Amino acid sequence: MTFDTASLRDPRSKGRHIKACLTQQVLYQKSTGLERFDFVSQALPEIALSQIDLSVSLAGRALSAPLMIAPMTGGDRRALVINHRLARAAQRWGLAMGVGSQRVGIEDRSRARYFELRSQAPTALLFANLGAAQLVKGWGRDEALRAVEMIHADALFIHLNPIQEAVQGGDLDFRGVADRLSRLCEALEVAGVPVFVREVGFGISEQAARQLLACGVSGIDCAGAGGTSWARVESLCADSERERLMGERFGEWGIPTSDSILNVRRVSRSLPLIACGGLTNGIELAKALALGADVGGMARSMLVKACQGEDALNRFIADTLDELRICMFGTGAATVAALRGTVVSCR
Amino acid sequence: MTFDTASLRDPRSKGRHIKACLTQQVLYQKSTGLERFDFVSQALPEIALSQIDLSVSLAGRALSAPLMIAPMTGGDRRALVINHRLARAAQRWGLAMGVGSQRVGIEDRSRARYFELRSQAPTALLFANLGAAQLVKGWGRDEALRAVEMIHADALFIHLNPIQEAVQGGDLDFRGVADRLSRLCEALEVAGVPVFVREVGFGISEQAARQLLACGVSGIDCAGAGGTSWARVESLCADSERERLMGERFGEWGIPTSDSILNVRRVSRSLPLIACGGLTNGIELAKALALGADVGGMARSMLVKACQGEDALNRFIADTLDELRICMFGTGAATVAALRGTVVSCR
Amino acid sequence: MTFDTASLRDPRSKGRHIKACLTQQVLYQKSTGLERFDFVSQALPEIALSQIDLSVSLAGRALSAPLMIAPMTGGDRRALVINHRLARAAQRWGLAMGVGSQRVGIEDRSRARYFELRSQAPTALLFANLGAAQLVKGWGRDEALRAVEMIHADALFIHLNPIQEAVQGGDLDFRGVADRLSRLCEALEVAGVPVFVREVGFGISEQAARQLLACGVSGIDCAGAGGTSWARVESLCADSERERLMGERFGEWGIPTSDSILNVRRVSRSLPLIACGGLTNGIELAKALALGADVGGMARSMLVKACQGEDALNRFIADTLDELRICMFGTGAATVAALRGTVVSCR
Amino acid sequence: MTFDTASLRDPRSKGRHIKACLTQQVLYQKSTGLERFDFVSQALPEIALSQIDLSVSLAGRALSAPLMIAPMTGGDRRALVINHRLARAAQRWGLAMGVGSQRVGIEDRSRARYFELRSQAPTALLFANLGAAQLVKGWGRDEALRAVEMIHADALFIHLNPIQEAVQGGDLDFRGVADRLSRLCEALEVAGVPVFVREVGFGISEQAARQLLACGVSGIDCAGAGGTSWARVESLCADSERERLMGERFGEWGIPTSDSILNVRRVSRSLPLIACGGLTNGIELAKALALGADVGGMARSMLVKACQGEDALNRFIADTLDELRICMFGTGAATVAALRGTVVSCR
Ligand SMILES: Cc1cc2nc3c(=O)[nH]c(=O)nc-3n(C[C@H](O)[C@H](O)[C@H](O)COP(=O)(O)O)c2cc1C
Ligand SMILES: Cc1cc2nc3c(=O)[nH]c(=O)nc-3n(C[C@H](O)[C@H](O)[C@H](O)COP(=O)(O)O)c2cc1C
Ligand SMILES: Cc1cc2nc3c(=O)[nH]c(=O)nc-3n(C[C@H](O)[C@H](O)[C@H](O)COP(=O)(O)O)c2cc1C
Numbered sequence A, B, C, D: 001m002t003f004d005t006a007s008l009r010d011p012r013s014k015g016r017h018i019k020a021c022l023t024q025q026v027l028y029q030k031s032t033g034l035e036r037f038d039f040v041s042q043a044l045p046e047i048a049l050s051q052i053d054l055s056v057s058l059a060g061r062a063l064s065a066p067l068m069i070a071p072m073t074g075g076d077r078r079a080l081v082i083n084h085r086l087a088r089a090a091q092r093w094g095l096a097m098g099v100g101s102q103r104v105g106i107e108d109r110s111r112a113r114y115f116e117l118r119s120q121a122p123t124a125l126l127f128a129n130l131g132a133a134q135l136v137k138g139w140g141r142d143e144a145l146r147a148v149e150m151i152h153a154d155a156l157f158i159h160l161n162p163i164q165e166a167v168q169g170g171d172l173d174f175r176g177v178a179d180r181l182s183r184l185c186e187a188l189e190v191a192g193v194p195v196f197v198r199e200v201g202f203g204i205s206e207q208a209a210r211q212l213l214a215c216g217v218s219g220i221d222c223a224g225a226g227g228t229s230w231a232r233v234e235s236l237c238a239d240s241e242r243e244r245l246m247g248e249r250f251g252e253w254g255i256p257t258s259d260s261i262l263n264v265r266r267v268s269r270s271l272p273l274i275a276c277g278g279l280t281n282g283i284e285l286a287k288a289l290a291l292g293a294d295v296g297g298m299a300r301s302m303l304v305k306a307c308q309g310e311d312a313l314n315r316f317i318a319d320t321l322d323e324l325r326i327c328m329f330g331t332g333a334a335t336v337a338a339l340r341g342t343v344v345s346c347r
């Protein structure tokens, strides 16, 4: 593999993304759609709040709670500080966590150390992360395993983000992507590494879910619209007027998180499913689970709290899990599995 | 039965609740759903307004009108003043009335006298009141009968409030609650005391209605969302920041009153049904009856008027019953039973 | 028949009603529902605007246009001035017209002359008007014929207004009303006077339409909600606080005009049908016709223009008929009958 | 053919229309309805953005992109300047373009030269344009061919605008229009000139689509409501108070563009279909195509940019096509045909 150095990912772009997400209007105007659903309050819960069991398993590993710190960053010093904070929280609370795209760490070995998390989260479920566009360009088994090893990950995310690439004039060729994914899944199954495919926030259609299932993925993160709008982020971080305009125009593009979950579940009742995009508290997390997700992910909400400090982050996670527990108590669900189906669509 | 004195109900909490309900924003933002229904005006009513019969029977007793003063308070001197005023109105207008939870009066005999109402309402239909959480903890037939005797009640309410308990860190174990309810219903049937089960304002699901029917309850008060939000009340009365936050987060939890009525009626067309939660005038009362309730209950509306004085309370009840009569006249319903089904859902 | 003089209609009340309708907020907040329907524009109309035929027949008489000046007033000098102006317009444009309730003219013969219109409208289709409540109290054929003769009417309206009566504490006994209507229809058929029954603005339900059809009425004016709210008018004209409150509370009571039309048409495709309530221009008139009315009526809109002067009134009618013609042109309807069904419900 | 000189089209009216469209509130309040549809984001597009093929064929000619500069103006010097600018853009980008009604150029030969565009767009697909009302008055094959020759057009538009004519008291006789259209289509088929029929912005009903298909048209421009309201334009340009009023009253008349497309497609899946009315960017254009149009047209958006200068116009077209390409990329559509059906209705 050779690389066009000009196309090497600008390591500063991560910093810009984080800054935009912390300080600017990066959210969708359209909602996750979760507000269309209401829990069916159960007046006779027949459970004890203290006995509620939040544990789930994902990628062959046990989590203490159905919550994931979604992939966000990595690859430079500032990102590392935030990621270490997040990793300690993942470890402490028994959550899953992902890192942002490791492309820069693969392309520039000197940057690989800025992805290191294991020191902070010795036993947490960690996901490595590469973009599908790289697969199309020729990356495969080797780079994937290097990414996994780079952070001693337990599983790998391949992220899909065609619209983000399109508005910023990035990688614009996705021909053969399903075929490359199939081959990667096969190769990594041999290596014992589960491959999850994820959107970055434009959602998963029924058709895409069907294709991914056919590719043999171990699971999906169907990150949908209603939270951080990646077209909007790119617009705010744009270098050119044209990118700014395109990002803005496509700021509302995407399948809302609630529809995204339902799309995947229409295709498979059992495929491991993470749901991300616009989750900000434990009630929204609980609704995502009730609609069919196995685990809910949060990116921006976690980032904001991590930047406020370790205490704020821990308090946020504690509150979120308490809210989830109360939702389970209030619907009479003793386990996360029992929570599924406890919502109805309201006016 | 022994009691952990530390867990004894703080008698001051009642006072705080009343103060919050009178002075703060304790209402749901979401509505009862009654505004989605419109009466079908009947241009040819074939009745005389003066002949309209408001009487109904509940718990084996005749009421002059299908209206109840919902359980609210009791157990201290200030509450008693309000309750006496309400009891006199119940007596005067032939309404039903309930008292607030008598737990404190059972746990501390010296407080039992603060529940006394019979002196003011010698013949009104009165409901005693205990929490289902106490049943789970071991209370049963004996405590129930003591509660009934304490106020010379005609019937007993067992209230369900898991979400209220959860947000305030109260009684959090509801395991076996249906079983305990069954046994209590059986025991009190022998004693000739009808047992009604009621929510405090989070509504009754179809499943809960089915369970309660199976328990052998004599009736249900399906108090739903759209009026006083008990999560919000607890948030406003909270001692700790965590309780304040949880109460606020769950401020919109609950099944709207209109849905709550329809849920119960989907399970049984004939089970005696009181509907409470967000009723503020005679048109809303009439809609609740048209949707299937036998009697409508009002808590906060009655409290507010009672605090304005006996005259205001009497005028309010008179107006409410006049409005109900006009709704019946305008739909051609000569009896409360005939009012059922006279609404249609509007845009 | 004897009369309780105390219950004689206060002749001043008409004046108050007119003043309230001209100067205060008497309209429903809820709409006629006509805005939910859109004409299906027909790009190839195959007609000439100048050939469009607005004529219809009603009560056995030809009208030049499907428009009626709805019954409003009469019985005192000031009302007479307005009514004469309206009658001249009816004559000039070949419209139908009704007078307000003639009860006062029957009860007090000296007031009969204040209903006189024929001098101004020698050939227009005129409707006499009595209230159904009077029929229930014992009036019948004789009073009806006196009302018809009083104004040399071609037909008779019997108006229904239970809610208006209820909020003002008026005539509150409608027992036997259908029976009295049946008998009146039979008696007046012999006398050759068509009897139309009308609401005053609370609409006609499917059930009421079925009853009226069974009574043998010659037609219905299904005046519905969305225009002048008669509960609101009564509230504004109330003498007592209680009437004011009840009128206000019931200010939104009623079946919207569009639903009212559809209700009648569900019961009969051919019964002569006038639609009134909230029509303010020719497009709304055209929609009422498209939904199934044969003639549209306007009360308050005509009153307002008549008070602005004869010119304003004539310009208003001319514009209204032009708008109707353009609607017919734009849907390719050469006749009023062809207009039926040219709307679809829009979002 | 003789002409009533008094009815000759005032050549200044075009200037007034343009001025109103540039400086006043000429838009519908109601929308195109396109906002009710959302693209189904496709996370696995399997295409390369650079390989996306925007080319389509229309009226037997190839276009580089499915975009048309809708007919707007012509017939005087000022209009010619704008039209030349638009024609150069059509040529440069390989778009289709139409001229405004050539009636004035037929009636007054000295004005024919103000329609000339071929010098600026030697190979672009150009549409001549006459009104259906003229066909009804007696024009036919000869005038149509003169219009085509006048601008060396490749095809002919016959525009339908009954409501526009009605509100301005223009040509108000459309009797026999379908028959005249049939005959014209037949005659021009012999001459090798495709005839497209178009609305000017009030939309096409299912019935009209069926009639046009039966007339043997080569295609339809179903220009609908949601963009420029021609009743509103006429109101703003009115000479008399009556025209002003009628224009205003009918300002919201018309079938929204999205419904207009669906109406035609319900009648024929394959009839060449241009969609116009309220398209302002490439995402809206893409939605019109996804709903079934073959080409999208823009009038006012193009006019505004053309008046800002050639650069602004070129930038606008470039951005619009880029947005279209991104929509195709984001839904995995490599060709315009593949874009059809990629939207779903959203809440
Ligand atoms: C600062 C930031 C950086 C991100 N970087 C990546 C990334 O490198 N790879 C990836 O798959 N997703 C990335 N994401 C997307 C998130 O994982 C998530 O899908 C998206 O932000 C929607 O979730 P949210 O609404 O909770 O923020 C990033 C998100 C944020 C906020
Ligand atoms: C001040 C106050 C105290 C209450 N206390 C009790 C109680 O002790 N037990 C109970 O079953 N419900 C209690 N309720 C709940 C009411 O009975 C009712 O279900 C709820 O407030 C909803 O009705 P509303 O919207 O009319 O207030 C109380 C309500 C109020 C306003
Ligand atoms: C001032 C006024 C007086 C009215 N008086 C009568 C009446 O005496 N009898 C009657 O049948 N309707 C009466 N109406 C009702 C109207 O005929 C009509 O049904 C109602 O006002 C709704 O129509 P609108 O919205 O066009 O005003 C009156 C209406 C007005 C505005």
Ligand SMILES: Cc1cc2nc3c(=O)[nH]c(=O)nc-3n(C[C@H](O)[C@H](O)[C@H](O)COP(=O)(O)O)c2cc1C
Pocket (backbone or CB within 6 Å): D017, D018, D021, D070, D071, D072, D073, D099, D100, D101, D129, D157, D159, D198, D199, D200, D201, D223, D226, D227, D228, D276, D277, D278, D279, D297, D298, D299, D300, D301, D303
């Ligand atoms: C200034 C102007 C003049 C127009 N003149 C004509 C015309 O002469 N003939 C015609 O068929 N349409 C004419 N149209 C209508 C447009 O082709 C188009 O159908 C309508 O404006 C809706 O599209 P829009 O919302 O993109 O403006 C004109 C539009 C504009 C803005």
